[in-house]
Amino acid sequence: MNVAITEGLVLMPTPFADGLDVWSSGDGTSGSDTYDGALNAAYVAADQDFGGCFELQKTDATQKLRYMGRTPIEPGVYLQISVRLKAISGNLPSVRIAGWAGYGSDVHVGGLTEAAAEVTLTTYGEIVELSAIVGTGNRGGVDMVWGMQPEFGHFGLDLTGANGGIVRIDDIEIVDITNVFLRDMLGQVDVRDFGALGDGTTDDSAAFDAADAIADGRRVFVPEGNYYLADSVTMGAEVLFEGTVTMPDDKMLLLTKGFDLPHYIEAFGNEELAFRKAFQALLNNADHESLDLGGRKISVTGPIDMAAAVPNKTSYSTRRVIRNGQFEAVEGAAWETEVVTSQATYSPGVAKKLTNVTNVANIPIGALVERNGVGREVYVTDKKIGAQELTLSGALYGAAGTRTFTFRTFKYMLDFSGFESFSKFAISDIEFQCEGVCSGIRLAPSGSTFHLRDCFITRPKDRGITSIGNGCQGMLIDRCQFLSSEASKSVEDRSSIALNANANDVKLRNNRAEKFRHFAFLAGNNSMVIGNHFFQGDSETDGVRSAGIIFAQTYCSATVTGNYIDNCHIEWTNELDPAPDYSSGFSFSAMSITNNICLSGNVADWFSYFVVKPYGSGHYLNAVTVTGNVFRAINGAIDRVERVDTTFADLDFSKTKNVTFQGNTYHSVSAQVANPLRVRHDQSTFAGTWTIDPAGELPFGGQARGVDGIVALDHIRASGGVGVFEMPYVLLQQGGNQDKVRLLWSQEVRGEVAVNIRIDT
Structure with missing residues (x-):
């Protein structure tokens, strides 16, 4: 409760800087004398402790200071009057918060306590803080109990004791502190009074609804017991749970008054279940846009199927946020990777399909596809069992014909892949403690603007964030940390990847990734990689280094700016092209690598920071900018900072167009390249x-x-x-x-x- 907000009441007196004509030396009533022009009073514009303040010399036995504005007194409302002051010179007075109770047209209400306890000033220049509470009820901590008759008060302070002393007074504050007394002011409604049994089998839904309907601002109390709710229940009142509830998976408990995870944990008695039900409510409750985990740690025993938690939704596109907490994986069989091998046929003319798939029913959506001729990070996005067909996230560069494929399904803490489409969703200030037993987040097959910000994904077993389709369209990853579970391994032995994306317009900004196989695999266009630090070194002498970022489209239209590229490189490929030989288009084009810090140590001399790897012949560079970067090698020099990986093919240098390679700095690099x-x-x-x-x-x-x-x-x-x-x-x-x-x-x-x-x- 705060009447200044709920009822628009003006409680705070005007500051002294606005004039002393509203500050009375009497009771504060209309027509009483003011301090405007008084010989013993002045406004001081610049005090070292208060800024602007009121300087007053005590000349009366009880020197009064009252605000002439009417401060409303309402039943059940408690006001706190506060002031800071200090003695400057002369006799040291005593001070107290005081007021004048009135109603109607300045009619005084007598017989009331209108002053709080006195405090004697003892030291010049020492700031003394006074406060007192006034209200209608005789409650603990109330200094001035005024009952129901007063309608307003004129508040301020009194100076008592010897005359002659001078004090300086900071602006007086009056605030509503009724919330301090809410615990014992308001009653509560007990669900048992409306027929709830709490025996775990009887349907108590109607009793909960009835208690909520009559609460009228009071709290609903759920005493000890196990309350079965067979239907969805919406609680508009605040609810205090001593007992717990159970309900079917497809029924919802909507706690609109206390919508956060701690309330749901109180309701369900299990952190993991409480999170599922709170997420269900988040997607079905228009009153709240975010689920606050309340700083709680949720122990997760197996993958949380986010779509299964909300069985009445197959897609969602209204902005929602989960924030402020921690998920911690508990080791167990539920996290074990599923591996299925199956024969299938691939035709480059149908770029993202596998047909005639044996054992298709046992291949999960979201499985990683592996074999020679399959690029990295190709996932199953859909399947048709009757047609024996799988839809893939990317094309295969060299797997035409009928072959045996391996399908590897990682397990994720939060798995959104069961949704058909999921958009405008954000996760903020969350730590995913994967503990090396599971992966972090798997996105839906389609959707846009998934946003991860200010989060930690710590020690994922296989992947930090996986996009199995186009659910990463416009994805934003901001100020996150990705900490590998493979930090102790040599680079060539690592397999985990922080994140991947298949769709366009991905933005990776100000993140930090440590010792993965790869930081990011980006298969879409128009990516922005800005201000990140990703490092992948080890302690091996003349060590190999893996790609920090992989761009898997020839025309990628990407910007890599202001990053710290540490013991890894940028790799540019066309491994998701079903016909990798160049036939038309722009080839390897629209790449800008500017103003990055590139550092390596203890690497083989053939290591380079920028590697182009064509998977087919005839490709060339077109509109590539590499400027303003700092390239440095320590503990050994490197031959050059850029190269072509000719494992599959070389570039056609007779067609190179519009390449700018200028303004870079080289340290311990033999070939200090430039163009021109x-x-x-x-x-x-x-x-x-x-x-x-x-x-x-x-x-x-x-x-x-x-x-x-x-x-x-x-x-x-x-x-x-x-x-x-x-x-x-x-x-x-x-x-x-x-x-x-x-x-x-x-x-x-x-x-x-x-x-x-x-x-x-």
Whole structure:
């Protein structure tokens, strides 16, 4: 209760800064003398303790200060008057909170206590805080009990004792503290008075409804017992549970007055069940947009099927939030990974289907698909048992024909995959303690704008967050920590992945991921990876390093900016392309890698921070920007920061377009690549043809396809010292790797030039 809010009543007196004409030296009633222009009073604009305050000299036996505004007194409402003050000089007075009780047109109500206990000031400059409570009832802690007759009061304070002293008074505050007395002010309604038995078998639903209907602001009390609710129940009143309730899975308990997990734990007596029922209520209650776990830790004994918890919903798209708590996995058989092998047929012309699937009924939706020719993070999103058909999250690059596949189903703490579609859902300030026995979160097959923020996913066994379809569209992962269960393993022995996404518009911002096989596998377009720290090193000498982020589309339109890329690399592939050879389109294009910190230590010299891995022939770079990055290797140098993984195919460097590789910083990197690359060439012998060698510093070992400029750095001279002032003719794509250029002069000359060579057009 707070009448200032619920009834719009004005309780707080105006500050002294607004004028002393509303502050009376009498009772505060209309027409009484004020301190405006009084010789013993002044407003002080800048006190070191109070800011603005009222300075008052005591000149009367009882020096009164009353606010002339009427502070309403209502039945059942308790007001606290508070003030801070200090003595400045002169005699030290005593002070007390005081008031004047009235009704009607300033009619005084006599016979009441209108002053609280006195406090004597003992030290100059010491801040003394006074408070007193006024209200209608004679309750513990009430200093001025006024009963029902007064309608208002004029409140302030009194100075008593010797005259002459000067005090400074901070603004007086009046607040409603009725909530302090609510415990013994309000009664409660007992569900047993309305027929509830609490025997665990009798349906007590009607009794709960009846108690709630009559509560009228009072609390509903559920005493000890086990109350079976056969139907859904909505409780609009506050409920105190000493007993517990049971109800069918498809029936709901909606606690609209106290909607948080602690109330549901009190109601159901089991944390895990309480969470399921609270989540069920969250998706069926328009009164609340979030479920507060109340800082509670929920011990989870097996995967929580979020769709099964809400059997009346197959999809959901209204914003909802779960926040403020912890899930902790309890080791047990329920977390064991399911593995099914089955023969199936794949045709690249039907890119995301497996047909003629044997044993199809036993393959769960959400299973990871594995075999040679299958890219990483391909999941089963749907199945048709009658047609023996599986729908996949991605295409297979090299598995055409009839083959045997392995389907591996990880177990997740929160599993949304049973929903057809699930959108606009956020999880905030939650820790998922997977304890190395389970994975974290599995998303629905479709949906948009799932948001994980300020969360920890700690020690997931296999995956932190898994998208089995397009439920990751527009996914937001902000300020989260992903802590691996495989930190003690060497990089090549790790298998866990922090997260994956298949759809577009994913944003990973300001996260931290530690020692996974991969931080993120992103198979959609228009991704933003900003401000993250992901690191995957180990203690091995000349160690291998895995990809921190994998982009699995040629045209990815991705931005990687301001990250700390620590002992891992960015990998760019087309492994989800059913026809991986280039035939049309933009090929490997629209990638921007800018202003990142890239650090490695104790790695093999062939390690690189940016790796392009084509799964088919004919691909090329198109519109790629790598600028402003800091590349550093410690405890050993590396050959170069970028390379092409030619396991399946090389790039076609004769088609490279619009590549910017500039403004980067290199430490302990042999090939300090750039495009355009400025090469200084000193021709010490006379020759008509000069070969300009970039010494492997063209990005990705690309071809010399253009020259932006040639500048002579000293005199170009022919034999006999004769100056030559002509421009040479340029031959591009020279040498075995086509990475050199030749300058052809009209005669044999020598000198020094700077040549800007490009790998693109």
